[in-house]
Amino acid sequence: MKKLFFSFFISTLSPFIITASPSLEIIPIKALIIGPESTSITRLTNLKEAVEILNKSLLKENKKIELKGEFFTGTHEDFRRRFILAFESQQAEDILLIGHEDISRLASQGFLADLTPYLKNDPKNFKDFFPSLWDSVKYKNKIYGIPQDTEVRMFYYRKDVLKALGWPDSKINAFPSEVEKGKITLFDIVKIAVEAQNKGLVKWGIYHRPTPGSNFFHFITSFQGVFEDQKNNHLVIDQKALLAVFNFFYELVHVQKVMPKEMIDLGWEVMDRAIPHKEILFNITGGSWNKMEYIKDQGMSEKDFNEKVGFCLIPSGIKGGKPTTLSHPLVYIVNNKSLQKNIIFKLLMKATDPDHDIKHAFASSHLAVRKSTSKMPSYQKDPFLTKATQFLKYTCFIPNHIDTVFFQNMLFEAIRSVESGRLSPQQALEQFTAEMKKMSGKKEILVK
Structure with missing residues (x-):
């Protein structure tokens, strides 16, 4: 991957849960995202928008997410060294966006949350993703990532x-x-x-x-x-x-x-x-x-x-x-040490829902990860995306x-x-x- 060139931050917060008022619980979540290419800032801005949407329902429970998100702007190899060291020192963020091929290394050492139970409890979302993408994020038949994008x-x-x-x-x-x-x-x-x-x-x-x-x-x-x-x-x-x-x-x-x-x-x-x-x-x-x-x-x-x-x-x-x-899917993974896994799962489902999926596809000419996205009229009218999507019948993934x-x-x-x-x-x-x-x-x- 090419050398990437700028960083992007969303808010700041304490690494601990703090209370903004006697009745409002602030839930801090940290995210580290590879990139971005100039076309792919949606990898993080979609997370920010998902937080804003999710907070509307969380406020009814007197809770609020505050996201600290950062782009890592070096090479994939530099990023890999960065997050492996962070996991080994127990300093990794709650959410990371990585290449799917790194799941086996991280999951084998117990660093990643097993997302299989959460997906079993959310069959509608699970079935909406293209099935082959779940294969790309499995380690020993357990799912450790949520596909954010794919391509050919x-x-x-x-x-x-x-x-x-x-x-x-x-x-x-x-x-x-x-x-x-x-x-x-x-x-x-x-x-x-x-x-x-x-x-x-x-x-x-x-x-x-x-x-x-x-x-x-x-x-x-x-x-x-x-x-x-x-x-x-x-x-x-x-x-x-x-x-x-x-x-x-x-x-x-x-x-x-x-x-x-x-x-x-x-x-x-x-x-x-x-x-x-x-x-x-x-x-x-x-x-x-x-x-x-x-x-x-x-x-x-x-x-x-x-x-x-x-x-x-x-x-x-x-x-x-x-x-x-x-195809080389980039995927959101969740730190197994995170105390907010349930909320993070909901956040990732929202950040990859069809509205955000298609926004990323149009901005970056990546392909949809959800079936419902690929059926949207605006997606089907795009000649490049529809033709590139047809190439998927010939695709494979590098080994996990x-x-x-x-x-x-x-x-x-x-x-x-x-x-x-x-x-x-x-x-x-x-x-x-x-x-x-x-x-x-x-x-x-x-x-x-």
Whole structure:
């Protein structure tokens, strides 16, 4: 995740319950939220609005919530270190918003409140969330998080560059469906990018994100590989698929020369502007949220985006193969030490209700987490959100495993080593396998 850049505070309060008057009990709740990107301040402002709504009913009981909410503005890795240390020192906030993959690590150590009983007592809300999202927040069949948002990963491309290559509108418009049918593969993407670069239509044909992230998992599935054994909760090293992934990135940099070998060092500022400013043809590690970032941060109009930028599923690496995508839900978790779990649960249900869910979707181009949100007329009339939502039938999640983050970082380092020329694809595979075995041990990882 990119370096994030501003903080946001909502009120201040004592860490203890205090009494504003003899009859009014003040309930302090602290929240720490990852982010925000400029488009995603609703991750915290929705909480603030939920407090205001909930307080109207709580005042009848002579109670009032006061929320102290803060955005953490560093990287995901910095945030992870921050909240793990806070939990270990028993200083963690009541509510945190984290990536779902960290639940296993925190729940296994008893840091998180089991939300299963609360959800069983609230079947209406439970059933309104898309069922697959509950799978992403489970550890040993118990639910430890409330989904706040989700998305799909995708390729972005410049339609006007394809037009300049001589493509007719019919071919450009059919491009996403050709990817979906398996007629266009990753290697076809490379050929198109090479042509655009050689003709001087773009600076580079292809870019990918410059930091570790879950996007790189979907290249494993593009080559018909797997990265987890869900039944036994094991990570999987699929050597055939991984070697194909490393060969693909080697091809991009060293054979076709369609991506710079210093891709990792370019940084997010270069990456974020590349599609909006027509510096590349393909962003191969995009996500649905990029749409609103291109508009709000990079100055594209909605009209320009719709006319000049296209998006599609992640193509298969094999002709006739299935395309893929991946979703990475961000989820609210509750500190097991909190004394206000019941009220916090009600607060989180309100902060993720359809009205707040759709507000976040429109502001950030994330997808709805609730069925009722996706059925709202305004949501269904949005062409980008409705098309991106259709991609969910191809999605998967990264494993909710204690070593997933290590797997993700080692995968990124292997790709970096191949791109820089330090290691061959085969050497990168051998090093990746050795590092994963060393970390997880034979009982925790399968080599396929």
